[in-house]
Amino acid sequence: MNTSEEYNFNQFSNLPFYTDINANFLEFAEIDDLKTIVDLGCGTGGITKLLIKRFRDAKETMIFAIDHSKTALKTAANEIGETKNIIVKFCHSEVQSLTDVIKDKVDAIVYCNSIHYVPDKSDLLKKIKSKLNNKGILAFNTSFFEGSHPDDSLEFFRKWMLRSLRKVRKEYGLSAKKSDKVQSRVQLNQKQYENLLIENGFKINSISTNRIDVPIEGWHHISGFSDWIEGILPGIPLDIGREVLQKSLAEIWDELKIKSIPRIWLSVSASPKS
Numbered sequence: 001m002n003t004s005e006e007y008n009f010n011q012f013s014n015l016p017f018y019t020d021i022n023a024n025f026l027e028f029a030e031i032d033d034l035k036t037i038v039d040l041g042c043g044t045g046g047i048t049k050l051l052i053k054r055f056r057d058a059k060e061t062m063i064f065a066i067d068h069s070k071t072a073l074k075t076a077a078n079e080i081g082e083t084k085n086i087i088v089k090f091c092h093s094e095v096q097s098l099t100d101v102i103k104d105k106v107d108a109i110v111y112c113n114s115i116h117y118v119p120d121k122s123d124l125l126k127k128i129k130s131k132l133n134n135k136g137i138l139a140f141n142t143s144f145f146e147g148s149h150p151d152d153s154l155e156f157f158r159k160w161m162l163r164s165l166r167k168v169r170k171e172y173g174l175s176a177k178k179s180d181k182v183q184s185r186v187q188l189n190q191k192q193y194e195n196l197l198i199e200n201g202f203k204i205n206s207i208s209t210n211r212i213d214v215p216i217e218g219w220h221h222i223s224g225f226s227d228w229i230e231g232i233l234p235g236i237p238l239d240i241g242r243e244v245l246q247k248s249l250a251e252i253w254d255e256l257k258i259k260s261i262p263r264i265w266l267s268v269s270a271s272p273k274s
């Protein structure tokens with residue numbers, strides 16, 4: 001992942017529609033009254049802030065916010081500032097090293113829009129299970145699974161991608177490299193996630209998919225996130241990728257006269273099977 005602060009997730013993460021998705025997700029996860037929570041892949045702290053808000057009246061809550069991006073953690077710490085009642089511990093680590101970072105078992109592990117990055121999900125789920133109390137909860141969501149693109153979003157995507165590739169070629173003389181798929185593009189479907197959880201000793205408490213109408217601001221700001229640019233325009237410098245994606249987006253949005261483009265989020269809550 002590119003570590004430049006300029007291309008991080010913060011602007012997208014602070015958009016009201018994204019905050020709403022995750023606030024609803026924390027409601028769905030039923031993690032109230034818990035004391036120790038891991039915010040896995042915390043990024044720039046969007047979910048950490050929601051957790052703090054949710055637990056503001058609780059006493060002795062401890063949140064471990066883990067991410068492998070130092071710049072994201074720095075932004076998260078700045079955004080969060082001082083907290084009352086709640087201790088937030090930022091941990092710079094790969095999620096795969098969870099068992100080294102978290103010494104004692106915890107009540108919940110919340111993992112928002114990040115599980116799709118991990119190649120060996122079975123190994124990670126085993127580690128997560130080993131760090132959860134018996135009644136602990138693993139709650140994750142993702143909008144990068146097979147099934148996240150509704151049919152009525154496909155024309156928009158096709159046009160947006162083709163226009164961007166053409167602009168990169170015509171205006172900058174560049175072409176996107178055919179590279180290995182970045183990890184966030186290798187997607188599992190809902191059934192595969194369910195099977196993985198069961199194979200690794202979890203029972204599923206609840207699972208749901210939600211269709212979300214993403215406004216233009218969402219697509220605009222995600223186009224400034226390094227992972228998105230690298231996924232769509234591999235090998236293109238980030239500044240050029242961002243400019244081209246944002247320009248093409250504005251043009252296509254205008255031409256198709258659309259108000260929003262839908263995307264599906266998968267939400268899962270699971271617990272260790274006793």
Ligand SMILES: C[S@@+](CC[C@H](N)C(=O)[O-])C[C@H]1O[C@@H](n2cnc3c(N)ncnc32)[C@H](O)[C@@H]1O
Pocket residue numbers: 001009013040041042043044045046047066067068069072093094095096111112113114117118
């Ligand atoms: C799309 S952002 C989501 C951030 C946050 N959970 C949210 O929803 O606002 C994904 C985050 O996962 C982090 N990440 C991806 N792979 C990781 C890994 N293997 N170990 C630690 N962090 C990882 C990235 O640095 C990034 O901050």
